[in-house]
Amino acid sequence: MGSSQSALNFGAGPAKLPREVLEEVQREFLSYQDSGMSLIEMSHRSKEYTKINNDSQSIIRELLNVPSNYKIIMMQGGGCGAFAAIAMNLLNRTGTADYAVTGTWSAKAAKEAAKYGEVNLVFPKANKPGSIPDQSTWKLNPNASYVYYCDNETVDGVEFPYIPETNGVPLVSDMSSSIMTKKLDISKFGVIFAGAQKNIGPSGVVVVIIREDLLGNPMKCCPSVFDFTHIAKENSVHNTPSTFSVYVMEKVLQWIKKNGGLEEMQNQALQKSSLLYNTMVQSQGFYSCPIDENCRSRMNVPFRVGFNGGDEKLEELFLVEAEKLKMYQLKGHRSVGGIRASLYNAVSLADVQLLVKFMNEFQKQHGSK
Numbered sequence: 001m002g003s004s005q006s007a008l009n010f011g012a013g014p015a016k017l018p019r020e021v022l023e024e025v026q027r028e029f030l031s032y033q034d035s036g037m038s039l040i041e042m043s044h045r046s047k048e049y050t051k052i053n054n055d056s057q058s059i060i061r062e063l064l065n066v067p068s069n070y071k072i073i074m075m076q077g078g079g080c081g082a083f084a085a086i087a088m089n090l091l092n093r094t095g096t097a098d099y100a101v102t103g104t105w106s107a108k109a110a111k112e113a114a115k116y117g118e119v120n121l122v123f124p125k126a127n128k129p130g131s132i133p134d135q136s137t138w139k140l141n142p143n144a145s146y147v148y149y150c151d152n153e154t155v156d157g158v159e160f161p162y163i164p165e166t167n168g169v170p171l172v173s174d175m176s177s178s179i180m181t182k183k184l185d186i187s188k189f190g191v192i193f194a195g196a197q198k199n200i201g202p203s204g205v206v207v208v209i210i211r212e213d214l215l216g217n218p219m220k221c222c223p224s225v226f227d228f229t230h231i232a233k234e235n236s237v238h239n240t241p242s243t244f245s246v247y248v249m250e251k252v253l254q255w256i257k258k259n260g261g262l263e264e265m266q267n268q269a270l271q272k273s274s275l276l277y278n279t280m281v282q283s284q285g286f287y288s289c290p291i292d293e294n295c296r297s298r299m300n301v302p303f304r305v306g307f308n309g310g311d312e313k314l315e316e317l318f319l320v321e322a323e324k325l326k327m328y329q330l331k332g333h334r335s336v337g338g339i340r341a342s343l344y345n346a347v348s349l350a351d352v353q354l355l356v357k358f359m360n361e362f363q364k365q366h367g368s369k
């Protein structure tokens with residue numbers, strides 16, 4: 001990479017952030033608001049950080065229209081920390097929880113939760129990868145503490161086109177790679193959590209939006225740093241937060257607001273992903289996507305290069321040629337291979353148009369049957 005010029009970054013996470021935000025952070029880095037100190041040198045109880053902490057929560061509440069009976073908290077431990085935290089905070093209710101496993105991250109979450117109680121998979125694991133079984137076939141347990149699903153499977157490229165119906169059982173959603181990319185009716189959820197590093201900031205902070213009545217019943221074993229009730233009570237400064245991460249996240253959220261909010265992010269996401277999926281259709285099989293059409297992700301688009309389901313040699317060449325054009329982080333996750341283009345909020349339509357132009361040229365050169 002090595003150059004100071006902006007790259008075309010299609011990485012899955014940590015991922016591209018708005019250039020404007022990075023420049024603002026750079027300008028402020030040595031002296032935050034003319035204090036002569038960097039924000040990262042200031043106490044998390046300073047008036048400066050207190051404002052950032054409170055403003056972050058307000059802008060999340062505003063952008064997502066979060067009702068007043070929900071708390072917004074921020075913690076560390078990444079998405080994977082949240083897998084355990086969800087179980088330790090909610091599983092106490094009945095000791096059993098329902099998990100919809102649609103890919104890599106929900107599978108990990110279910111495995112983690114099983115350390116703390118009973119986990120029921122609402123459809124068999126053998127389910128065809130790259131699909132979501134019809135809700136009428138889900139085996140939901142009315143006694144479950146919660147129903148868990150991953151809104152967008154970042155590795156696999158599977159996104160829920162709807163919010164699951166749970167008949168009153170609290171719904172928990174991992175939105176690490178889809179938060180702030182579409183409008184949501186928050187009242188349908190018990191808990192939403194999201195690691196920031198896919199769409200809204202650097203790594204180091206996880207946003208948790210939780211309905212108040214679900215607080216207050218953590219397991220005894222739950223560490224305080226994962227205890228939603230405790231963190232909420234302490235306004236997310238129970239201990240030293242990743243102040244830098246929260247600070248950058250708040251700027252990214254302001255950028256989203258300035259650029260048309262979730263409605264515009266949603267429009268853009270649809271345009272960008274449709275462009276890519278349509279390119280595959282037009283390639284007549286040179287590019288192919290293994291995911292069912294009704295649940296193709298607008299955020300992470302996995303595809304294969306080469307007729308008859310992909311050719312690894314051709315994919316290697318594709319990555320080499322892409323890098324020559326400064327298109328980076330297009331390699332598929334190590335568990336699935338192929339190519340993956342991630343199209344988070346900071347990736348522009350123009351970026352995707354350049355990718356598509358490259359794909360068409362690559363096919364012209366290497367795609368004769």
Ligand SMILES: *Cc1c(COP(=O)(O)O)cnc(C)c1O
Nearest residue numbers: 078079080105152154176177195
């Ligand atoms: C990246 C990701 C995670 C894991 O996040 P870490 O911060 O690396 O633990 C979990 N869920 C989803 C949907 C993700 O995209």
